[in-house]
Amino acid sequence: MSLEAKAVSIERDNRPIVEDATIAIDRGGMTALVGPNGAGKSTLLKALAGEYAVTSGEVSLDGRPVSGLSAGELARRRSVMAQASSIVFDFTVEEILDLGWVQGQSRNNGQHRAATSEVVRECRIGHLMGRTFNTLSGGEQQRVQFARCLLQVWQPHDEVDTRYVLLDEPTSSLDLAHELMVLRLARRYAQRSAGVLVVLHDLNLAARFCRNIVIMFEGRVVANGDPAEVLNDALLSDVYATEIRVEWHEALERIVVHA
Ligand SMILES: Nc1ncnc2c1ncn2[C@@H]1O[C@H](COP(=O)(O)OP(=O)(O)OP(=O)(O)O)[C@@H](O)[C@H]1O
Ligand SMILES: [Mg+2]
Numbered sequence: 001m002s003l004e005a006k007a008v009s010i011e012r013d014n015r016p017i018v019e020d021a022t023i024a025i026d027r028g029g030m031t032a033l034v035g036p037n038g039a040g041k042s043t044l045l046k047a048l049a050g051e052y053a054v055t056s057g058e059v060s061l062d063g064r065p066v067s068g069l070s071a072g073e074l075a076r077r078r079s080v081m082a083q084a085s086s087i088v089f090d091f092t093v094e095e096i097l098d099l100g101w102v103q104g105q106s107r108n109n110g111q112h113r114a115a116t117s118e119v120v121r122e123c124r125i126g127h128l129m130g131r132t133f134n135t136l137s138g139g140e141q142q143r144v145q146f147a148r149c150l151l152q153v154w155q156p157h158d159e160v161d162t163r164y165v166l167l168d169e170p171t172s173s174l175d176l177a178h179e180l181m182v183l184r185l186a187r188r189y190a191q192r193s194a195g196v197l198v199v200l201h202d203l204n205l206a207a208r209f210c211r212n213i214v215i216m217f218e219g220r221v222v223a224n225g226d227p228a229e230v231l232n233d234a235l236l237s238d239v240y241a242t243e244i245r246v247e248w249h250e251a252l253e254r255i256v257v258h259a
Contacts, residue, residue: 001026001027001062001063001162002024002025002026002027002062002195003024003025003048003059003060003061003062003078003164003195003197004022004023004024004025004059004060004061005021005022005023005024005044005047005048005054005057005058005059006022006057006058006059006060007020007021007022007056007057007058008020008021008022008044008047008054008056008057008058008059009021009054009055009056009057010040010043010044010047010052010053010054010055011055012043016055016219017040017043017219018040018043018044018047018219018220019219019220020057020220021040021044021057021216021219021220021221022057022221023044023048023214023221023224025048025164025195025196025197026195026212027161027162027190027193027194027195028190028191028193028195029187029190029191029196029210029211029212030186030187030190030196030197030198030209030210030211030212031195031196031197031198031210031211031212031213031214032197032198032199032200032206032209032210032212032213032214032227033045033197033198033199033200033214033216034199034200034201034203034206034213034214034215034216035215035216035217035222035239036217036239036240039216039217039218039219040216040218040219040220041168041199041216042083042168042199044216045080045166045168045197045199046080047059048066048166048197049066049074049078049080049166050066050067050069050074050078051080053067061077061078061164062077062162072102075102075152076102076103076153076163077153077162077163077164078153078163078164078165078166079100079148079149079150079152079153079163079164079165079166080149080166080168081145081146081148081149081165081166081167081168081170082145082168083168083169083172083199085145087133087134090132090133090134091132091133091134092130092131092132092133093125093128093129093130093131093132093133093136093144094129094130095133096133096144096145096148097116097119097120097144097147097148097151099148100147100148100149100150100151100152101115101116101151101152102152103154111156115151115154116151118154119147119150119151119154120147122147122150122185123143123144123146123147123150123181123182123185124143124178124181125140125143125144125147128140128143128144138173139173139174139175139178141173142170142171142172142173142174143174143178143182145170146167146170146182146185149165149167149170150165150185150189153165153189153194157192160192160193161189161192161193161194162193162194163194163195164194164195164196164197165186165189165190165194165195165196165197166196166197167186167196167197167198167199168199169199169200169201170182170186170198171183171200171202171205172201179202179205183198183205183208183209184209186198186209187209198210203231203236203257204255204256204257206227207227207228207231207254207255207257208254208255210227211226212224212225212226212227213225213226213227213230213231214230215230215235215239217239222235222239223235227255228255231246231255231257232246233245233246236257240259242259243259244257244258244259245257245258245259
């Protein structure tokens with residue numbers, strides 16, 4: 001069971017943006033999508049989310065083409081955190097979170113309240129409840145959007161997760177501590193057998209938290225696999241046109257990438 005793009009090409013304004021990309025987001029672990037600015041990461045993520053039509057190839061969710069799923073079904077099976085989101089109306093934080101509650105049950109029942117308070121506690125946004133979203137700092141807004149995303153695919157803990165979470169640079173505005181918090185929560189969610197795709201620019205975080213790393217370059221998937229295999233000096237230096245070194249850090253017991 002996975003969320004898959006098979007040989008997907010996407011054009012925007014008659015320009016090829018993604019070409020022949022194949023990627024599978026398996027359940028049970030996080031997949032990182034990395035690559036330089038403009039490589040096509042957000043475009044591929046939106047196609048996986050069913051938000052962009054593909055020019056050729058196919059996107060399927062557990063074997064069913066996403067183009068055939070209803071909006072409601074898509075909302076229950078996968079949540080998306082966009083790279084940039086502007087909120088036009090003066091919604092409160094509660095109202096933003098409520099937008100994420102799509103599980104069919106009405107609001108303000110026991111399950112909705114339990115799920116919301118769990119997610120609010122985990123994302124450490126309790127002190128922001130009652131505030132107007134547009135008055136929050138960039139990092140606070142990002143944590144609320146992340147919480148909304150988790151709430152959308154919330155499932156009771158005694159059920160096996162069958163959902164997918166697509167996060168486009170969810171930590172771009174966060175301080176170090178909150179960055180780790182978000183990635184730990186996302187990974188734990190994946191370990192409960194959901195599938196999580198996260199677009200990241202920080203290759204160290206990608207290596208540390210993700211089971212699989214996909215590298216995109218100029219619209220194509222140029223590497224896909226285990227972090228230790230995919231992250232190598234030659235490929236990264238080529239893709240980023242910058243000298244990059246990958247080393248094993250004995251004390252930290254993990255890969256360190258530096259430019
Ligand atoms: N609607 C569009 N019309 C024309 N070009 C587009 C459109 N959307 C994206 N592009 C172009 O497609 C390329 C890939 O964009 P995309 O947003 O997928 O990149 P990205 O890998 O997410 O980059 P970043 O790391 O900067 O977020 C870019 O060159 C962008 O300018
Ligand atoms: Mg992007």
